């Protein structure tokens with residue numbers, strides 16, 4: 664089995680080493696990842712300049728760095744390696760739950776694989792995780808990959824780890840408004856600039872990814888590539904028909 668591993672934190676992030684080494688249990692592993700951090704790039708692709716694909720030393724892994732986005736990396740990875748069977752992305756430094764799924768380069772890299780017809784899993788963990796904190800996650804990571812291989816209906820799976828997991832749960836995406844936080848400041852030259860951040864509003868609903876993480880559960884959320892709101896589509900088509 665050929666397993667392509669990517670991320671959005673860059674090829675030297677500790678999370679991608681952990682994931683790639685764990686993936687060896689399941690087959691041949693190749694890492695193709697951005698040469699610098701590309702977090703929150705979502706599904707951007709590079710179309711106005713060429714991309715470069717170069718080997719890079721990374722433990723004893725076969726690894727390549729790309730000067731592009733996470734989605735570019737998976738596209739080039741699949742181009743250079745015939746018949747990739749599965750793509751794994753992460754482990755991201757920072758949870759990708761709720762609306763963060765929309766911003767995430769880690770999820771987009773997995774989504775790029777799904778676009779190419781390759782089953783994929785995106786893995787994310789809390790931003791506070793240190794190199795010594797991965798050990799408690801590893802049995803769960805292997806379990807999730809085993810479960811995924813037994814469930815071929817799932818084409819794209821978003822997985823989030825709490826810091827100290829006590830179990831695994833299926834979860835839906837937590838969809839709620841967030842507070843957009845804009846912080847103004849000035850640079851050393853006195854020029855005005857801004858930071859944009861966000862915080863989820865209120866407490867999470869049971870059964871969502873945010874709820875699972877707050878209850879120390881590894882959350883598994885199958886994602887779809889079709890963004891159509893089918894209920895609204897049907898209702899709208901009935902109310903305002905177009906031939």
Ligand code: MN
Nearest residue numbers: 671672702755
């Ligand atoms: Mn990231």
